[in-house]
Amino acid sequence: MSFENVTTALQAFTTTGDGLTLTLPDARFVTFKVQGNGNVTAGAVAIECCPQTTPTPPSAGSADGMIWTTLTTILVPANKEVEYRAGLVSGTFRARISTPVTGGTVTVLGIRPEAQKGLPHRPLLAASSSMRRHSS
Numbered sequence: 001m002s003f004e005n006v007t008t009a010l011q012a013f014t015t016t017g018d019g020l021t022l023t024l025p026d027a028r029f030v031t032f033k034v035q036g037n038g039n040v041t042a043g044a045v046a047i048e049c050c051p052q053t054t055p056t057p058p059s060a061g062s063a064d065g066m067i068w069t070t071l072t073t074i075l076v077p078a079n080k081e082v083e084y085r086a087g088l089v090s091g092t093f094r095a096r097i098s099t100p101v102t103g104g105t106v107t108v109l110g111i112r113p114e115a116q117k118g119l120p121h122r123p124l125l126a127a128s129s130s131m132r133r134h135s136s
Contacts, residue, residue, distance in 0.1 A: 010108045010110055011097065011108040019097070021094045025090065029112065030086045030110055032086060033083050034074045036080055037107060040102070040103045041102050043075070045098065048094050050069070052091065066092070076104075
């Protein structure tokens with residue numbers, strides 16, 4: 001069995017907020033998918049990183065002392081999906097809605113390919129309870 005990817009929902013059908021975190025204690029390739037749901041007329045999502053690898057419980061928000069750095073800011077599209085390939089990264093990540101979404105909602109997924117050609121398989125490390133495995 002091979003894992004094609006591991007997906008974490010950082011935001012799900014929301015309009016404001018910091019969202020859940022994704023913790024990668026060792027370097028992984030990550031792609032963030034930002035999906036505008038509905039007739040979105042405004043809104044932006046900041047993909048942020050903190051070099052700390054301390055998992056944050058889903059209901060706790062940001063851990064005390066975490067300093068977030070914005071990797072990129074993505075405008076939320078209407079009824080479309082936009083991808084941001086962060087590359088090989090580690091630390092704790094979040095998708096903070098930096099400009100409130102109006103006219104619809106946004107869903108942000110963090111996707112880690114676990115079985116890429118030429119890369120060894122790595123054990124799955126649980127980053128949050130919202131993780132799902134997709135197997136082929």
